[in-house]
Amino acid sequence: MTTLSHDDLVYKHEDFIVINKPNNISVNQEQGSDSASLLMLAQTVFGIEKLYLVHRLDKVTSGLLIFARSSSAAATFSELFASRSIEKYYVALSHSKPKKKQGLIVGDMERSRDGQWKLMPSKSNPAITQFFSTSFSPGIRFFILKPRTGKTHQLRVALKSISSPITGDSLYKGTTSDRTYLHAFAIRFNYRGENIELSCPPKMGEYFVNSRCSELLIEHASPWLLAWPTLPNTQK
Structure with a gap:
């Protein structure tokens, strides 16, 4: 069973913490589930009475996630987001060759x-x-997003739309694997005048923990x- 530990604390600030979220834990409690949400687990594991969720990651996605430690800090992060x-910045793997190796993916999203x-x-x-994408190994592409x-x-x-569904992402027809290979790798922002730059490699997944992935993450550390x-003219 996937859970949270003290080793998952990446950064501690008086106003917020940043954790390395494990994959297969929901940020909010799932309807009809007895399992604790990530928010509840974080409060217990890190001994913080009240944390505030300021953004989300999908259940299947691992990586950097911010929790505010006060309503004031939460409001600041709401403004920043x-x-x-x-x-x-995210990293992903796909067993399918993309239509293009780098560029932009732009379009409205509609429920299917x-x-x-x-x-x-x-x-x-x-x-x-x-x-951007590069070769990970024969038949596998490494993406930084x-x-x-x-x-x-x-x-x-986005990756499904360029014919490269994420490995392990069964919802979007990715190749079957031991996990969904999507990880929130790095984050950068200015918090009340303080520049914060963080990166954190994934901890789980046979492809994510091998030496080739380590090499690529070092290459893309910043x-x-x-x-x-x-970007499109309206987004510059």
């Missing part, structure tokens, strides 16, 4: 069937994702320094 002042979303050609309120919007399932849908693909 609303103004897109928090840079987030069985809990899925799909990317549409229209762009009235689009999801926007910048990405920078979402510029925060839509539900955005990265999972993803904000990459020459990211140009």
